[in-house]
Amino acid sequence: MSDFGITGYGAYVPRLRIERGIIAEAHKWMAPGLKGQAKGSRAFCSWDEDAITMAVEAARDALTGGTVAGVKAVYLASTTMPYADLQNAAIVAGAISAPEGIASSDIGHSQRAGTSGLLQALKAGEEALFIASDAPVGKPASTQEISYGAGAAAFTLGSQGVIARLVGKASVTETFVDHFRATGQKYEYVWEERWVRDEGYAKLAPAAIKAALADAGIGIEGVTHFAMPSMLRAVAEAVAKSVKFGGNIVSGLENGVGYAGAAHAALQLALALETAKPGEKILVLGFGQGADALIFEVSEAIAALPRRRGVSGAVADALATDSYMRMLSFAEGIELEWGMRAERSGKTQLTEQNRSAFQLEAFNAGQCAACETIQFPQFQFCVKCQAPRKQFRQVPLADQPARVLTSTADWLSYYPAPPLYCGFVQFDNGARLLMEMVDVGPKGIERGEALRMVYRIKERDRVRGYNRYFWKTTPVAAG
Amino acid sequence: MATGIKDKVAILGMGCSKFGERWDAGSQELMAEAFEEALADAGIERKQIDAAWLGSCMDAVNIGNSAIPASTALRLNGIPFSRVENMCATGTEALRGAAYAVASGAVDIAMAIGAEKLKDTGYGGLPPPFKGTFNDMWMPMASAPAGFAQLADGYRAKYGISKEDLKRAIAHVSWKSHQNGVHSPKAHFQKAVSMETIMNAPMISDPLGLFDCSGVSDGSACAIVTTPEIARALGKKELVTVKSLQLSISSGQETAMNAWDGSYVPNTRNAAARAYKEAGISNPREQISLTEVHDCFSITELVTMEDLFLSEDGQAVRDYLDGVYDASGRIPCQIDGGLKCFGHPIGASGLRMAYEIYTQLLGRAGARQLKAPSLGLTHNLGGVPYLGIAGISILGLL
Numbered sequence: 001m002s003d004f005g006i007t008g009y010g011a012y013v014p015r016l017r018i019e020r021g022i023i024a025e026a027h028k029w030m031a032p033g034l035k036g037q038a039k040g041s042r043a044f045c046s047w048d049e050d051a052i053t054m055a056v057e058a059a060r061d062a063l064t065g066g067t068v069a070g071v072k073a074v075y076l077a078s079t080t081m082p083y084a085d086l087q088n089a090a091i092v093a094g095a096i097s098a099p100e101g102i103a104s105s106d107i108g109h110s111q112r113a114g115t116s117g118l119l120q121a122l123k124a125g126e127e128a129l130f131i132a133s134d135a136p137v138g139k140p141a142s143t144q145e146i147s148y149g150a151g152a153a154a155f156t157l158g159s160q161g162v163i164a165r166l167v168g169k170a171s172v173t174e175t176f177v178d179h180f181r182a183t184g185q186k187y188e189y190v191w192e193e194r195w196v197r198d199e200g201y202a203k204l205a206p207a208a209i210k211a212a213l214a215d216a217g218i219g220i221e222g223v224t225h226f227a228m229p230s231m232l233r234a235v236a237e238a239v240a241k242s243v244k245f246g247g248n249i250v251s252g253l254e255n256g257v258g259y260a261g262a263a264h265a266a267l268q269l270a271l272a273l274e275t276a277k278p279g280e281k282i283l284v285l286g287f288g289q290g291a292d293a294l295i296f297e298v299s300e301a302i303a304a305l306p307r308r309r310g311v312s313g314a315v316a317d318a319l320a321t322d323s324y325m326r327m328l329s330f331a332e333g334i335e336l337e338w339g340m341r342a343e344r345s346g347k348t349q350l351t352e353q354n355r356s357a358f359q360l361e362a363f364n365a366g367q368c369a370a371c372e373t374i375q376f377p378q379f380q381f382c383v384k385c386q387a388p389r390k391q392f393r394q395v396p397l398a399d400q401p402a403r404v405l406t407s408t409a410d411w412l413s414y415y416p417a418p419p420l421y422c423g424f425v426q427f428d429n430g431a432r433l434l435m436e437m438v439d440v441g442p443k444g445i446e447r448g449e450a451l452r453m454v455y456r457i458k459e460r461d462r463v464r465g466y467n468r469y470f471w472k473t474t475p476v477a478a479g
Numbered sequence: 480m481a482t483g484i485k486d487k488v489a490i491l492g493m494g495c496s497k498f499g500e501r502w503d504a505g506s507q508e509l510m511a512e513a514f515e516e517a518l519a520d521a522g523i524e525r526k527q528i529d530a531a532w533l534g535s536c537m538d539a540v541n542i543g544n545s546a547i548p549a550s551t552a553l554r555l556n557g558i559p560f561s562r563v564e565n566m567c568a569t570g571t572e573a574l575r576g577a578a579y580a581v582a583s584g585a586v587d588i589a590m591a592i593g594a595e596k597l598k599d600t601g602y603g604g605l606p607p608p609f610k611g612t613f614n615d616m617w618m619p620m621a622s623a624p625a626g627f628a629q630l631a632d633g634y635r636a637k638y639g640i641s642k643e644d645l646k647r648a649i650a651h652v653s654w655k656s657h658q659n660g661v662h663s664p665k666a667h668f669q670k671a672v673s674m675e676t677i678m679n680a681p682m683i684s685d686p687l688g689l690f691d692c693s694g695v696s697d698g699s700a701c702a703i704v705t706t707p708e709i710a711r712a713l714g715k716k717e718l719v720t721v722k723s724l725q726l727s728i729s730s731g732q733e734t735a736m737n738a739w740d741g742s743y744v745p746n747t748r749n750a751a752a753r754a755y756k757e758a759g760i761s762n763p764r765e766q767i768s769l770t771e772v773h774d775c776f777s778i779t780e781l782v783t784m785e786d787l788f789l790s791e792d793g794q795a796v797r798d799y800l801d802g803v804y805d806a807s808g809r810i811p812c813q814i815d816g817g818l819k820c821f822g823h824p825i826g827a828s829g830l831r832m833a834y835e836i837y838t839q840l841l842g843r844a845g846a847r848q849l850k851a852p853s854l855g856l857t858h859n860l861g862g863v864p865y866l867g868i869a870g871i872s873i874l875g876l877l
Contacts, residue, residue, distance in 0.1 A: 341604075344607045349612045352612040356616060377735075384732070405633070405741060406633050407632060408628035408632070408687075410628075410683075412622040412624055413621055419684075420625065423632070432737050434621075436621075444685075447636055458617070470617050
């Protein structure tokens with residue numbers, strides 16, 4: 001058996017949630033039938049979240065107690081990458097301080113990207129970080145809008161401390177077009193659910209499962225956890241039944257997350273790993289123009305894995321929101337009147353971005369070797385003793401504990417999620433800077449409140465289609 | 480050893496346009512208004528001006544770069560004319576240029592003019608700031624009130640003041656300025672406003688409501704300066720001279736180190752200490768007759784009183800509520816209405832403040848005239864409290 005596999009996992013789900021009843025209520029005048037799907041809540045991206053930012057947060061969770069130093073490749077799987085020609089995985093790699101010599105690649109174009117990508121990375125057999133991150137967007141008043149969600153899961157792969165080994169695998173490829181979204185199209189086009197269920201999931205998934213079981217040399221009774229993502233309700237249960245699976249069907253995360261596209265299988269695998277015991281096997285499926293089936297065997301090392309947020313932690317870290325219009329606006333489903341202030345140019349000087357990447361990408365403060373002051377941003381001379389910058393030691397701030405020193409809620413600035421909370425953030429290590437504070441609940445934010453850093457879109461340049469990313473801060477305790 | 484410019488520069492004449500929503504006027508017209516008044520007050524012809532400084536801040540909605548738009552508007556041909564910009568301290572910066580030119584002996588008569596046309600934006604408030612290609616990469620895209628509102632948290636925490644008490648004190652700041660604005664014919668807002676209205680106004684940036692924010696106005700102000708000797712030779716009997724002119728600019732210590740607690744503005748303290756020294760003022764509370772300070776937001780004015788050493792640290796709330804800075808108080812502040820009511824055309828503001836001090840010192844202030852003032856202080860705060868520019872001038876009778 002190969003001594004290579006998953007060595008850690010992590011997850012992220014946007015804090016923002018909305019009860020599906022609120023979505024159904026908004027569309028009741030023209031689609032009263034949505035009420036039947038109005039169960040539980042779904043996650044949605046804030047205006048400054050996307051597949052890249054969620055990937056960074058999931059990767060950071062996966063690296064809990066570990067280091068990115070040994071990683072040789074970063075893979076990002078998604079169907080909602082912000083860029084068509086600009087490697088999304090490279091932006092993620094920069095944010096997590098991945099070593100300079102790493103390989104990186106994007107995998108997309110199918111709901112199956114999450115499992116296909118993971119399979120590729122496992123086959124490659126070198127230390128890697130694999131992330132699946134997706135925020136599929138449904139057309140307003142569609143079944144997709146109400147059932148979809150957003151999230152990301154990440155896995156570290158390697159040979160040291162393997163918690164789950166791939167023991168069986170199979171893929172089936174068929175151009176079964178249950179839905180599609182052409183390049184440049186905002187929304188997908190979806191065929192009848194009953195046909196997708198009966199001719200798609202019900203036929204392709206069992207074929208892949210059967211082949212994977214054969215590859216692993218086991219029967220279905222050898223599998224403990226069955227993780228199958230589906231855009232449609234109750235499909236996983238039906239497929240499990242058809243292959244005579246009698247064990248644990250991993251939650252479809254319908255409540256609190258919603259169907260998270262290419263990231264969904266990865267989220268379910270991460271969720272299964274939270275409770276799986278050594279020796280147990282997890283079957284993970286991916287569906288889209290065929291199917292992937294991956295069978296993992298959990299190893300003893302899982303007991304020693306440092307505690308992390310994981311899927312359960314991310315789902316629990318919720319901020320309930322009350323307005324369908326907010327979600328619609330964040331998803332760019334409606335053009336609101338933001339006033340003339342919104343006309344401000346959001347252009348990014350790519351030259352400056354490149355020059356300042358050493359401190360902005362991974363949020364590095366500089367520590368002066370002469371007086372030890374930790375400072376951000378890093379200008380040419382130490383803020384305290386004026387010693388030159390070239391002797392600064394780089395101190396990443398992303399995981400440093402910090403608190404609110406001062407703050408305000410700004411209703412005047414153009415901001416896509418008003419009010420704009422901003423204020424001074426005081427790090428325990430002495431660094432201090434003015435930061436944007438996001439995902440603040442209705443109670444607001446108070447001096448002394450504990451904060452954590454999050455990677456977000458700093459500026460959306462809608463004219464040129466460029467997102468500029470930077471770090472923001474959010475209360476440790478949601479809501 | 481430098482001795483400063485105390486009494487080396489006299490104000491020969493000043494002018495100030497009507498401030499407000501001047502739909503009828505661009506920067507050129509506003510400058511002409513202030514310039515014509517200053518020229519008449521000085522009793523000279525434009526050809527006697529040897530050098531000039533223009534203060535104008537906002538690039539987005541204004542006259543454009545350089546001093547050419549001003550030299551063209553005022554038809555000042557062939558003289559050295561510079562445009563200066565130092566955010567909200569721009570007007571004071573222009574005065575500083577002109578005063579230093581005279582004090583150095585480089586010229587006999589110099590002019591400072593500041594102007595800003597803000598009401599060509601199409602919306603209320605200031606245009607969103609451009610902070611530079613690097614700073615825009617990481618700084619929050621917050622408004623000016625959001626920057627100044629940070630002082631409220633820091634100040635409350637340091638002195639253990641409740642949100643309600645601070646809100647009432649800063650409301651008094653604006654209330655007092657509105658009371659004063661009534662008697663200020665060139666002011667943008669000349670209407671008294673009740674405490675209740677101020678306290679209940681819509682929130683702009685917590686805890687700053689609409690009435691905690693200064694007016695966004697069009698306007699221009701102008702000063703013509705010379706030496707006291709030349710002023711006398713030109714027939715001036717009562718002279719207002721520059722006692723001190725100081726600037727202090729942050730190097731980023733407040734924002735990047737943790738010594739600053741958010742309750743005060745270090746630059747104002749630096750500039751004030753130097754200004755008092757240059758002017759030979761040892762006890763500002765007793766010696767300063769009136770102030771025109773940078774009340775861009777009410778919280779700024781409150782904190783400024785401590786930073787100018789006029790209130791004891793932690794006592795500004797009490798002093799405001801006790802009326803120390805009211806028109807009838809010990810050291811009246813914003814007797815012309817301040818930025819709050821006179822208005823805040825950025826490039827003109829420092830010179831507008833000097834105009835009021837000059838007017839008061841010469842006893843020309845009409846219904847708002849204070850009794851026998853002898854020394855007045857102007858204060859500008861550019862940028863934000865934690866990364867900014869403090870400009871102070873002290874003017875007095877010679």
